[in-house]
Amino acid sequence: MTLPTGTHTQLVDLLRGARVVLLDFDGPVAHLFAGHPAPDVAAAVRQFATVRGIDLTEVRTDDPLVLLRVAYRHSPESGRDVEAHVIEHETRAAAVAEPAPGAHELIRTVVATGRTVLVVSNNSERAIRTYLARHDLTEHVAHIIGRPFGHPEQMKPDPHLLHAALDIARAAPADAVFVGDSITDALAGVAAGVPCIGYAKRPERAEGLTDADALLVVDDMHTIATALRP
Known part of the structure; x- marks a missing residue:
């Protein structure tokens, strides 16, 4: 520029x-998230949360950090579980990021x-x-x-x-x-x-x-x- x-x-x-x-x-x-797309991560986070009784299906976003914030509103324990899962995906993304x-x-x-x-x-x-x-x-x-x-x-x-x-x-x-x-x-x-x-x-x-x-x-x-x- x-x-x-x-x-x-x-x-x-x-x-x-x-x-x-x-x-x-x-x-x-x-x-x-260039090599590990954010929409895929968001879908995985929703699925993970659902298995643990946290409903994130109505949260319209592809941003995993927005989903993380919402999970903490359910309870601190739910938030920490979801955050640990998000960290796994962030780290996987970092391994191939551009x-x-x-x-x-x-x-x-x-x-x-x-x-x-x-x-x-x-x-x-x-x-x-x-x-x-x-x-x-x-x-x-x-x-x-x-x-x-x-x-x-x-x-x-x-x-x-x-x-x-x-x-x-x-x-x-x-x-x-x-x-x-x-x-x-x-x-x-x-x-x-x-x-x-x-x-x-x-x-x-x-x-x-x-x-x-x-x-x-x-x-x-x-x-x-x-x-x-x-």
């Missing part, structure tokens, strides 16, 4: 002041320019670690802040995960930038006071990210990596 000159300058200025780069996982780093264009370049560029990378995601830490190890990126990521097991209320758009990342990095919100691909990411960034760069792999997503107060929107990670280089 070629940004207009003024927008590119804004991106460079935004990144210049950041010593910590926070990355959402599914989207900005990897297309998690990189987002430019994502690995961005991670390595962040580290090469003396900054710190943390992954902040509603996905499970186990799945993220599986993906990073498969692509020799583990040593480039300082910390993974994944979905806290048993606490779906702490997932984005709640700012809990971003606050945790800042605490671990010993960084103020102004010392960081957060790259996310969803409205919930942008809302979490705003709530935590962290400037958010939106990643829109499809053009129709860009408007929603902008409306949710993402400061800038890009359509690949190469753009951010290029702006980081001196």
